[in-house]
Amino acid sequence: MSSGFEIDPESMNQDASRMRVHGEDYAAAVQRLRERGPGGACWGDTGLIGTFAGAYAECSRVGVEALTGLHTVIGTTGGCMASTAGSLHGTETLIQQDVQKLHGGSDRRWV
Numbered sequence: 717m718s719s720g721f722e723i724d725p726e727s728m729n730q731d732a733s734r735m736r737v738h739g740e741d742y743a744a745a746v747q748r749l750r751e752r753g754p755g756g757a758c759w760g761d762t763g764l765i766g767t768f769a770g771a772y773a774e775c776s777r778v779g780v781e782a783l784t785g786l787h788t789v790i791g792t793t794g795g796c797m798a799s800t801a802g803s804l805h806g807t808e809t810l811i812q813q814d815v816q817k818l819h820g821g822s823d824r825r826w827v
Contacts, residue, residue: 725801725808732797739791746787749780 754773 723800723804725805728797728801728804732794732801735794735797736791737794739787739789739794742790743787746780746783749783 754776
């Protein structure tokens, strides 16, 4: 009887690779934001606009810093997915071997 929850190790491996690539893409996007600088500098620093420009630059910096750690989480998630897929594949192999031992080594598959 199926619980409705199944994992295909091959599909999970492919998705893990995609997740790691997403993490790399995300890191590159954050790096481009960081390279652009804090923003607001082109407005100058005199008068009322100077106060706004400083606050805008600080908000930009804090926002980029907040996003920085997410690429690690995305990449680590991909690594964990790959590890899970490997564990599942190994477990399935061991189960098949044990079932064959229990049934005298016959090639009959039990589902």
